[in-house]
Amino acid sequence: MTFTRILGTFALGAALAFPALADENPAVAARQGQFQLFVHNFGALGGMVQGRMEYDAALAQTAADNLFHVTRHDQSRLWPDGTDSMSIDGTRAKPEIWDNLDDFVTKFVALQQAAENLQAVAGDGLDAMRAAFGPTAGACQACHQVYREEAG
Numbered sequence: 243m244t245f246t247r248i249l250g251t252f253a254l255g256a257a258l259a260f261p262a263l264a265d266e267n268p269a270v271a272a273r274q275g276q277f278q279l280f281v282h283n284f285g286a287l288g289g290m291v292q293g294r295m296e297y298d299a300a301l302a303q304t305a306a307d308n309l310f311h312v313t314r315h316d317q318s319r320l321w322p323d324g325t326d327s328m329s330i331d332g333t334r335a336k337p338e339i340w341d342n343l344d345d346f347v348t349k350f351v352a353l354q355q356a357a358e359n360l361q362a363v364a365g366d367g368l369d370a371m372r373a374a375f376g377p378t379a380g381a382c383q384a385c386h387q388v389y390r391e392e393a394g
C-alpha cells in the first residue's frame with residue numbers, strides 16, 4: 243500500500259469516527275437528560291390520568307414538584323449554536339429553534355407556567371390533577387410539533 247493510500251484510508255476512518263464524537267456533545271446529552279426527567283415525572287402523572295396507575299396524592303405531588311423544578315433549570319447553556327439536527331448526529335432539535343429563538347423560549351415559558359399550575363393542584367385529587375395535566379401535555383406537544391424531529 244502506498245503512503246497516499248494509507249493517508250486516504252486514515253482520512254476515511256476519521257470521517258466515519260467524527261459523527262460518533264458529535265453524539266457526545268455534553269450540552270445535547272444534558273438537555274436530553276432534562277427531557278428524560280420531564281417524562282419520568284410527567285409519565286407517572288399520565289399513568290394516573292389514564293388509569294394505568296391508581297391515583298396517589300403523595301406520589302402525584304412529588305412528581306409535579308420534580309417537574310416544576312426541572313422546568314426551572316436554566317436553559318442558556320443547553321442549546322449552543324451548531325447543535326441542531328442538520329449540523330450533528332444524535333439530536334432531534336430542529337434548526338428552526340435557532341431561527342425562532344423568541345418563539346422557542348415562549349413555548350418553554352408556557353411549559354413552566356403549566357408545570358406551576360400542575361404543582362399547585364397535583365395533590366388535591368385526581369380530578370384537580372387531571373384538569374391541570376392536559377394543558378401541561380399541550381405545552382410539551384406544542385413545542386415538539388414545531389421544533390423536534392420525528393423519532394427514528
Ligand code: HEC
Pocket residue numbers: 270273274275277278280281284332333334335336346347349350353378379381382383385386389390
Ligand atoms: C420549548 C420546547 C419543548 C418543550 C416545551 C418540551 N420539549 Fe421535549 N424536546 C424538545 C426538543 C427540541 C427535543 C429534542 C432534543 C434533542 O434531541 O437534542 C425534545 C426531546 C424530548 C424527549 C427525548 C429526549 C431524549 O432522550 O432524546 C422527551 C422524552 C421529551 N422531549 C419529553 C418532553 C415532555 C414530557 C415535555 C413536557 C413536560 C417536553 N418534552 C416539553 C423540545 C421541547
